[in-house]
Amino acid sequence: MGHKSASIAVIGAGWAGCAAATALAGAGHTVTLLEAARVAGGRARRVEQQGLCLDNGQHILLGAYRDTLQLMRTLGLAPDVLLLRLPLQMRYPAHTDGMDFIAPRLPAPLHMLWALIRARGLQAADKLALIRFSSAARWMDWRLNADCSVAQLLDNFGQTERLTILLWRPLCIAALNTPPERASANIFLHVLRDSLGAKRGASDMLLPRCDLSALLPEAAIRYIARHGGAVRYGTHVKRLAREAQTWRVQANDYTQQYDAVIIATPASVAADLLAEHDATLAAMHFDYEPITTCYLQYPTHVKLDQPFYALRDDPPSQQWGQFVFDRGQLAASQAGLLAVVISAASEAGAIRAAALAQAVASQLATVLMRPELATPLWQRVITEKRATFACTPDVARPPNTTAQPGLWLAGDYTKSHYPATLESAVRSGLQAAALCMASLP
Numbered sequence: 001m002g003h004k005s006a007s008i009a010v011i012g013a014g015w016a017g018c019a020a021a022t023a024l025a026g027a028g029h030t031v032t033l034l035e036a037a038r039v040a041g042g043r044a045r046r047v048e049q050q051g052l053c054l055d056n057g058q059h060i061l062l063g064a065y066r067d068t069l070q071l072m073r074t075l076g077l078a079p080d081v082l083l084l085r086l087p088l089q090m091r092y093p094a095h096t097d098g099m100d101f102i103a104p105r106l107p108a109p110l111h112m113l114w115a116l117i118r119a120r121g122l123q124a125a126d127k128l129a130l131i132r133f134s135s136a137a138r139w140m141d142w143r144l145n146a147d148c149s150v151a152q153l154l155d156n157f158g159q160t161e162r163l164t165i166l167l168w169r170p171l172c173i174a175a176l177n178t179p180p181e182r183a184s185a186n187i188f189l190h191v192l193r194d195s196l197g198a199k200r201g202a203s204d205m206l207l208p209r210c211d212l213s214a215l216l217p218e219a220a221i222r223y224i225a226r227h228g229g230a231v232r233y234g235t236h237v238k239r240l241a242r243e244a245q246t247w248r249v250q251a252n253d254y255t256q257q258y259d260a261v262i263i264a265t266p267a268s269v270a271a272d273l274l275a276e277h278d279a280t281l282a283a284m285h286f287d288y289e290p291i292t293t294c295y296l297q298y299p300t301h302v303k304l305d306q307p308f309y310a311l312r313d314d315p316p317s318q319q320w321g322q323f324v325f326d327r328g329q330l331a332a333s334q335a336g337l338l339a340v341v342i343s344a345a346s347e348a349g350a351i352r353a354a355a356l357a358q359a360v361a362s363q364l365a366t367v368l369m370r371p372e373l374a375t376p377l378w379q380r381v382i383t384e385k386r387a388t389f390a391c392t393p394d395v396a397r398p399p400n401t402t403a404q405p406g407l408w409l410a411g412d413y414t415k416s417h418y419p420a421t422l423e424s425a426v427r428s429g430l431q432a433a434a435l436c437m438a439s440l441p
Contacts, residue, residue: 005029006259006440009249011237011273014042015422016410017264018220019071019429020436021229026074027437031229032258033221034251036236040217042266043387044422049380050297053211056382057293058325058339060174063204064194065423067430068216075219082210084307084330087111088195088203090167092121092310093367099166108200126163133157134196142193144186147393150176153185170310170322173343176391176419177289184393190417207307209330237265240273240407247406259440262432264410266386278403284396286413291387292345294321294360296376300335303328304368311367313342318359320348338364338373345383353381388420389413400432405439408432 006029010021013035025031039045047054061068061083069079087105092098099121103111112134116127136157144153150172154164164180172180175191195203208215221231232254241248246257263270267286275282304326311321321340328335340360342348348356357379365374389395397415400408410432411425418424 004440007032007257008260008262008436009034009247009256009258010262010264010410011249012042012264012266012269012410013037013040013217013221013231013233014264014411015044015068015216015425016412016429016432017042017262018217019067019426020262020264020410020433021224021429022071022075022220023430023433024437025224025227025229027433028227029437031224031227032256033224033229033231034235034237034249034254035231035233038233039213040221040231041213042217042425043384044212045217046211046213047382049295050378052334052337053214054295054339054380054382055208055212055293057291057384057387058323058341059208059212059422061206061208061422062195062202063206064198064202065206065421065426068423068426071426071430072216072219075216075223077216077219079206082208082215083206084209086205086207086307088115088205090170090310091306092166092312093369095369096312096367097121098310098312101167103200103203106200108198108203111200111203112196121166122163123160126160129158129160129163130167133159137189137192138197140189142189142197144189147184147186149393150180150183150185150188153188154180165312166310173322174341175421177291177343177388178391178419179344182390182392184391184395184419186393187391187417187419191419207325207330237273240277242277242404245406260406260408260436262408262410262429262436264429264432267389267411267413268386270409270411274402274407277407281398281402281409284398286389286395287392288386289343289388289390290345290349290383290385292320292342292348292356292381292383294340294342294357295327295380295382296338296340296357296361296364296373297378298336298338298373298376300328302336302338302372304338311340311363315347319363320345320356321360321363324364336377340364349383349385354379357381391419400428400435406436408436 089102101119103115327337412420
């Protein structure tokens with residue numbers, strides 16, 4: 001016997017909010033999606049610059065992101081069209097003291113073994129250390145009884161300095177946006193389990209061919225509208241009030257009663273909205289890590305030999321970039337545009353944007369041995385100051401539930417085996433929607 005249709009407000013049109021609202025609307029409920037900004041996507045959204053649709057941060061998805069990929073299909077999207085699928089790789093530019101590691105399209109775990117055998121830039125000791133770590137992680141079922149830092153984990157399993165610099169450190173920073181010295185070993189192991197330790201396709205790297213708002217949120221909004229829902233932009237929710245069996249949502253331009261509410265805002269905003277309703281969640285606190293993306297536009301004939309490269313960052317030497325992406329290989333309209341990512345970017349964020357862009361351009365000119373890259377036509381530096389919570393050992397993350405009936409949380413910061421990723425946001429949104437629907441009379 002199905003549930004009676006309920007009116008539900010979802011506050012926040014980031015990826016978690018879009019996932020929750022889609023699930024609720026698809027189940028026949030009347031959904032209102034309330035978004036304070038003028039564009040959907042939250043911390044993974046479109047930013048327009050020089051007539052181009054950029055992103056507020058360059059992202060890599062993984063083949064292991066099963067819920068995100070399934071949600072895209074539910075929304076009528078084609079992941080194989082919108083995402084460039086590449087095998088797992090860590091490739092540094094030629095002529096640098098890096099490595100070249102790329103997994104062939106063989107069944108797991110043969111793809112990893114063959115990639116390791118063929119890897120250039122690693123010595124025998126590095127390869128043996130990687131085999132030793134992978135074997136031990138599988139034996140431990142990819143989990144420690146007591147969490148510790150990733151740096152301590154690597155040290156405990158005798159990982160070489162070179163392997164740590166070229167593979168483990170960039171993987172940790174890219175996945176958890178937290179330096180290995182402070183990052184959670186258990187969360188890192190969970191990411192490795194679902195990528196390196198799973199089927200071959202799970203480790204594939206997926207690069208968006210369109211801007212992040214178009215990749216999923218805008219399709220979710222169209223889906224919600226087709227199913228009788230509504231979306232309100234520029235709506236800042238100020239207060240939630242419990243009245244009998246319903247919730248009154250009060251915003252800057254809007255007041256309405258709902259049967260249930262899902263708060264899918266950043267944690268700090270959620271804490272403010274919960275101040276009257278759940279003292280424990282209202283007191284939740286996270287430290288945050290920024291991510292900076294430096295966009296450098298060159299003449300349209302400029303391109304990389306690969307869609308992206310890893311870079312060796314060295315802040316004391318003004319080498320900030322960790323990965324460089326050729327956006328022209330993802331979208332023809334962005335030919336000549338390179339995006340350089342600086343994760344865990346606290347130090348870089350203290351530098352003026354123009355100086356940082358010049359330092360990054362000089363870094364590319366040096367490591368790629370292409371002097372013309374030192375002088376881009378234009379540049380844009382975008383820093384998301386609270387891109388993710390600091391994914392430290394045993395960090396306390398709240399559940400989707402609250403102390404009040406009909407009130408739920410969704411966001412990449414809620415309790416999960418994953419760090420703050422698009423996949424964890426989607427999973428949290430779907431989980432909040434499922435709990436909400438299960439509670440309906």
